[in-house]
Amino acid sequence: MSIRLKLLFSYTGTLLITILIFVATTFFITVAVTGDMKSIKQFYKIHYALNPLSPEVESLFMELKYITKNDNPDRLLDRALLADYDNKLRIAQATLIIRKGPSIYYASPPWKTLQPETHLPEYDAGNIQIRGTFNIADRFFSYAKYDFVFGDQSPGSVFVLRERSPFAELTRKLLPLLISILFVLLLLANVLLYAFITRSIIVPLQKLKQSADRIREGNLDFRIEPAAGGEIGQLSTAFEEMRKQLNHSLELQQQYEENRKELLSNISHDLKTPISSIKGYIEGIRDGVANTPEKMNKYVNTIFGKTVAMDRLIDELFLYSKLDLKKVPFHFEKLDLNRFLTDVLEEQRFDLEAQGFQLYYAPWQGEPVEVLIDPEKVRRAISNIIDNSVKFMDKADKRIVVRVEPGEGDVTVRLTDNGSGIPAEAAAHIFDRFYRAESSRNSRTGGSGLGLAIARQVIEGHGGTIGADSVYGQGTTIYFTLKRTILSGNGEAYEKHTDH
Ligand SMILES: Nc1ncnc2c1ncn2[C@@H]1O[C@H](COP(=O)(O)OP(=O)(O)OP(=O)(O)O)[C@@H](O)[C@H]1O
Ligand SMILES: [Mg+2]
CATH class of the missing domain: 3.30.450 (Beta-Lactamase)
Incomplete structure (x- = not known):
């Protein structure tokens, strides 16, 4: 039975019971006063006449x-x-x-x-x-x-x-009319109450039902207005929240689906290209195109280069997917950031200077900055960033500057180069997997577009953030933050909390 019908029944029931009780009370009072059942009809006349x-x-x-x-x-x-x-x-x-x-x-x-x-x-x-x-x-x-x-x-x-009292006489005369008016009022009050309940409960419930039907049909692009206050209003708000959440997860699911397709096509593409060229070179060898030792040497070296690149790509892909699935354990160590960066950069310095780069690193002069990090992974992130600076360098005067900026609860490391810079429209995507700015899609720079995606996974795995500032044509700064630690009384490190 619908609520509307139930309400209708309960109101009519209440009305009938009220009338019944009223009539019964009148009857009993009359009998008690007049002592005569037959004279009920003339109750008030007789009552007045007798008394x-x-x-x-x-x-x-x-x-x-x-x-x-x-x-x-x-x-x-x-x-x-x-x-x-x-x-x-x-x-x-x-x-x-x-x-x-x-x-x-x-x-x-x-x-x-x-x-x-x-x-x-x-x-x-x-x-x-x-x-x-x-x-x-x-x-x-x-x-x-x-x-x-x-x-x-x-x-x-x-x-x-x-x-x-003249009022008594008036009442006597008007008694039937007064009783009728009271009944009409009772009826009217019931009708009004019923209309009110219908408007404040049934109509909003019907609207909610329609909304639920739309959601069931998969249409989530609408808004559920809270039609009434109180519990029904709260129910509408909860429904609206549910719709938003559903919509959000649906969008997220679609995005995941898109990402998955994109990932699959990227992997296929990035594996297909070197495999095709390896195949080509091997065919060349088989068909006797590499007929001189020099040619043969060139073919074999090319095949080797491609294989190394593929091996690297597969390694990176493997690392990335493990990081993505949070399957690589982090081995945190409490370290002095100055000393750690000096070590990492000294390792890089030799290679960089051999390629004509100048590496500037001025260690932080204030109180030591301690961080709780997995040194191997952060080293990997820094090396990925520096690899890019090398790869996308287009100036004769090649420079990389590394700065450390300690904050309240974290510390920011900035690596700036004076290379090609990143086009503004690409800057938002460089940390996405497989993303490469169009200009860098050439054989010279190569790469799979996983370097910065891995760096982001590493930094976010440390609870930090990573970002880029770049002016196209002038250079790029990649910065990341790491949480600082302070030493507690018993010598154990714990995270330093910030208020902001
Ligand atoms: N220092 C930089 N200068 C100019 N462009 C950069 C720099 N760093 C990153 N980029 C741009 O961001 C893109 C993504 O970088 P990322 O390191 O993730 O991929 P990649 O270097 O192309 O490939 P991989 O690192 O996997 O070999 C690069 O392709 C390049 O377009
Ligand atoms: Mg890279």
């Missing part, structure tokens, strides 16, 4: 009635007696009127001005209606009346009156 007076007033009325019936009705012409009864009645907030013939024989002074004779009920010898109510202007009275005959045969009436 117009208070018990004290009622007993005084009975006494007066007794005088007319069993004693001498002419005693009610005794004004002293009447004044005495009137006083007693007034204490109980009632009053006495005696009518003789058509005129008023006795009434309390304030009553005379009201001209009661015109409003009092008619003489009725049968005493059929002895209780009732009447109005004088906007005042409302209930009465008990007894009609009798005086000694001189003139008709006489004794009235005991009590003024009642």
Whole structure:
């Protein structure tokens, strides 16, 4: 059953139960008050008719009635007696009127001005209606009346009156209307409540369902607006978060898929090219094209060169993929960075100077900078960076400058060359695997595009970052950061934390 239907049932149920309880209560009260089941229809009329007076007033009325019936009705012409009864009645907030013939024989002074004779009920010898109510202007009275005959045969009436609140009369008159209005209000409140619940729960839930359907169909490019506040709003927000997350992972998956395809095509291409040329040279040898020892020597050397390059490529690929899969263990050692860099650069210096390079390295002069690194891997990263500086050098005055800039919690190493520089559009990609700026895709520079990708894996494996600043045509700076360590009291190294 839908929530809408359930709500409809529960509201109608509540409404019916309320009405039932109301009707039952009214019924029981009526029965209790009137003591008569049949007179329920006339409940309020009878209630008013039966109980117009208070018990004290009622007993005084009975006494007066007794005088007319069993004693001498002419005693009610005794004004002293009447004044005495009137006083007693007034204490109980009632009053006495005696009518003789058509005129008023006795009434309390304030009553005379009201001209009661015109409003009092008619003489009725049968005493059929002895209780009732009447109005004088906007005042409302209930009465008990007894009609009798005086000694001189003139008709006489004794009235005991009590003024009642006009509101009581109004209520009596309007009771059916009031009850109807209350029922209508109850109904209206239920309808409004139902509409409110529908708007704040069912409509947002339907929207969420539509969104879920769209997601199921694979359409994730839309936004789920939080339609309502409260729990439903939170549910919409959670849905929106889920959609975003799904979208993100889908994009990521697509990107991985793209990368995988690209990787596969790059590997095939980079292996295919040297293999083709090796094949060509071997065919040349087989077909006797290398018919002189010099030619043969050249062919064999070329084949050897290609094989070495392929071997290197496969090694790099292997290293890269192991780093990528986080399968190469890092052997961290706490080292003084100055000393480590001096060692690494001294190793490189000989080769570099042989190729006409000048290598500048000014060790950091301040307090020693200690780092926790895997020296072999960082050495590999630095050598990859320097290899590039050599490979992409296009000036006669060949320079490489190495700087160390210690920061609060880390230290930055910058390696700057004055080589060809990197085109701006390529700079963002040089750390991607197999990426080579177009200009460097020639046989002179060669390479597989894995050097900097490996350097990035190494630096990121140390929790550092790597980046490049380059001006095309002027030179390149590759920088990377390493976390610094400080010595704790017991001599063990731990990472120095920064606040930023
Ligand atoms: N110092 C530099 N000067 C100019 N271009 C550079 C420099 N360093 C890197 N590059 C550019 O970034 C690209 C990527 O460098 P990376 O070291 O990853 O690959 P590679 O040198 O081409 O190949 P590999 O290092 O695998 O032999 C290079 O092809 C080159 O275009
Ligand atoms: Mg390289």
